[in-house]
Amino acid sequence: MPKRMKLTRPIGQFTVGAWVLLAVTVLIPIFYGIYISFLDIKLSSFLPPQFVGFDNYVAAFKAPETWATLKITLIMMVVGMLVQIPLGMALALVLHRNLKGSKIFSSILITPMLLTPVAVGLTFRFMFDTDLGIINWVLGFVGVENINWLGQQSTGIFAIILVDSWQSVPFVMLLLVAALGSISPQLYEAASIDGATARQTFLKITLPLITPTLLVVVMIKIMDFLKLFDTLFMLTRGGPGNETTTLGLWTYKTGFVFLEFSRAAALGVLIMIITAPVYFLWRRSTKENK
Amino acid sequence: MKVTKKEKFSSYFVLIFASFLALFPLFWAFSTSIKDRVDTYTLPPKFFNFTPTLKNYTSLFSIDAFPKIYLNTIFVTAMSTLIVLVLGALSAYAIARRPSFKGRSSLEALMIAVRALPGIVLLLPLYKLSSFFGLYDSLWALILIYAGFNLPFAIWLLTSFFRQIPIELEEAARVDGASNTRMFVKILLPLAMPGIVATGVFIALLSWNEFLIPVIMAGENSKTLPVFVAGFISNRTLDWGPMAAAATISLVPIVIFTIFIQKYLVAGLSSGAVKE
Numbered sequence: 124m125p126k127r128m129k130l131t132r133p134i135g136q137f138t139v140g141a142w143v144l145l146a147v148t149v150l151i152p153i154f155y156g157i158y159i160s161f162l163d164i165k166l167s168s169f170l171p172p173q174f175v176g177f178d179n180y181v182a183a184f185k186a187p188e189t190w191a192t193l194k195i196t197l198i199m200m201v202v203g204m205l206v207q208i209p210l211g212m213a214l215a216l217v218l219h220r221n222l223k224g225s226k227i228f229s230s231i232l233i234t235p236m237l238l239t240p241v242a243v244g245l246t247f248r249f250m251f252d253t254d255l256g257i258i259n260w261v262l263g264f265v266g267v268e269n270i271n272w273l274g275q276q277s278t279g280i281f282a283i284i285l286v287d288s289w290q291s292v293p294f295v296m297l298l299l300v301a302a303l304g305s306i307s308p309q310l311y312e313a314a315s316i317d318g319a320t321a322r323q324t325f326l327k328i329t330l331p332l333i334t335p336t337l338l339v340v341v342m343i344k345i346m347d348f349l350k351l352f353d354t355l356f357m358l359t360r361g362g363p364g365n366e367t368t369t370l371g372l373w374t375y376k377t378g379f380v381f382l383e384f385s386r387a388a389a390l391g392v393l394i395m396i397i398t399a400p401v402y403f404l405w406r407r408s409t410k411e412n413k
Numbered sequence: 414m415k416v417t418k419k420e421k422f423s424s425y426f427v428l429i430f431a432s433f434l435a436l437f438p439l440f441w442a443f444s445t446s447i448k449d450r451v452d453t454y455t456l457p458p459k460f461f462n463f464t465p466t467l468k469n470y471t472s473l474f475s476i477d478a479f480p481k482i483y484l485n486t487i488f489v490t491a492m493s494t495l496i497v498l499v500l501g502a503l504s505a506y507a508i509a510r511r512p513s514f515k516g517r518s519s520l521e522a523l524m525i526a527v528r529a530l531p532g533i534v535l536l537l538p539l540y541k542l543s544s545f546f547g548l549y550d551s552l553w554a555l556i557l558i559y560a561g562f563n564l565p566f567a568i569w570l571l572t573s574f575f576r577q578i579p580i581e582l583e584e585a586a587r588v589d590g591a592s593n594t595r596m597f598v599k600i601l602l603p604l605a606m607p608g609i610v611a612t613g614v615f616i617a618l619l620s621w622n623e624f625l626i627p628v629i630m631a632g633e634n635s636k637t638l639p640v641f642v643a644g645f646i647s648n649r650t651l652d653w654g655p656m657a658a659a660a661t662i663s664l665v666p667i668v669i670f671t672i673f674i675q676k677y678l679v680a681g682l683s684s685g686a687v688k689e
Binding site: 145147214224240260387 | 425442501504506508536557560562597622624664667671
């Protein structure tokens with residue numbers, strides 16, 4: 124039956140281009156990265172690279188910076204999510220009321236997420252400036268002394284989370300608006316007939332139904348906080364010292380500032396291992412969708 | 414759901430306050446960029462009571478490398494977006510229309526790896542490889558890496574656009590004996606044009622904003638705008654005027670762009686996370 128043949132015509136060749144590009148930019152680098160993590164490539168050595176086994180991993184585990192920067196990454200991740208998810212949710216709930224002008228407000232509110240993070244970081248750096256910054260000036264009205272925001276760990280981490288939130292809350296909001304929009308209005312009607320309070324409606328209807336989206340948000344946020352680089356680089360560069368350095372930025376510094384290439388590659392492999400659970404969860408969730 | 418007057422009032426209050434927070438930094442970058450040094454370095458800050466000047470912009474444009482940097486950014490953005498759209502549309506067609514085909518699962522595995530892995534993990538080996546092949550500081554190396562890193566987003570987004578096109582149209586063509594290629598070119602592409610444009614805009618935006626790839630892979634020859642903007646900060650004396658001008662100049666095209674394509678952006682921004 125020739126017609127049936129046509130219905131199942133192979134289509135894999137359509138994806139060859141994508142496959143090749145991803146092989147070159149993703150697959151080969153992953154394996155090459157693993158390979159150089161077992162060598163001793165660094166600037167200070169002019170000898171041909173030697174195979175050193177797990178030395179770089181042992182060194183990475185022994186280095187206090189690895190754990191310190193991992194801890195900072197996790198703090199930013201957890202605090203960041205605690206700030207961004209409730210705020211995104213609140214804005215989504217307000218937008219979901221579909222008041223007059225909601226569309227214009229949502230256009231305005233998503234603007235921050237589209238902007239160049241580097242330029243955003245620069246702008247906020249000026250706003251956080253100790254002497255000239257508008258943030259300290261505003262805080263001055265409520266009697267807060269000038270704060271050296273970017274010059275110390277606690278306020279530095281806070282500032283980084285704040286700027287990241289400025290750019291990411293709209294994203295959380297956007298996903299949750301879509302999730303809220305997919306809940307059938309009949310459920311709410313039934314609830315109001317039964318005399319449910321707003322609080323009950325939220326806890327018993329809204330929250331359970333948007334939980335899948337919330338889990339997606341959490342997964343994306345975990346990935347994005349591991350990726351965090353641009354605004355962090357612009358605001359503090361991980362300073363003072365390494366006090367606001369994340370594991371990703373530490374890997375960058377190890378490779379491109381201290382030029383300890385193989386050491387950095389080993390840190391890269393550690394990041395891969397840390398990312399693996401999210402990777403598999405994400406993979407499973409996209410498969411279930413089909 | 415009925416909204417009471419009180420709820421309405423508080424909703425507008427929240428929306429207006431949030432909008433103010435969303436827009437103020439943009440306003441502040443712009444207003445700093447048209448202020449004279451004296452007006453910038455003063456407290457209380459001057460919001461409107463200053464004489465605007467273009468000094469900061471002229472000093473920015475007088476930097477010899479600036480035009481080249483701007484052109485580099487446009488070129489890399491345009492070329493990588495083009496590559497992403499061509500390869501992305503082809504793959505998205507296959508994924509949207511066939512539940513399984515050879516190579517599908519490995520392709521999807523790679524796509525998710527790009528989403529999950531921090532760029533630095535891939536860029537460290539890529540930097541080594543590209544210097545080995547003499548591709549360090551070349552625009553084409555940038556273009557390929559931008560394209561590779563952005564391709565998965567494009568595929569996810571385009572797949573959802575392609576799925577919205579009724580499959581009956583293709584089935585009819587199939588009965589007439591059309592090949593995959595013919596159906597793709599004659600039926601899918603024209604119908605999916607709005608989606609392809611939206612994807613292109615979204616990918617161009619990501620490329621325009623990209624910092625980590627060029628900061629590692631670009632030297633003086635292939636430097637892009639975000640690297641240039643970031644370079645201001647390493648100077649010991651912080652000169653906020655020209656800095657704000659540089660920030661503004663990289664933000665303005667985005668703001669103008671997004672006003673025109675608002676409607677598509679929402680779909681683009683949530684791609685890869687939207688449930689189909």
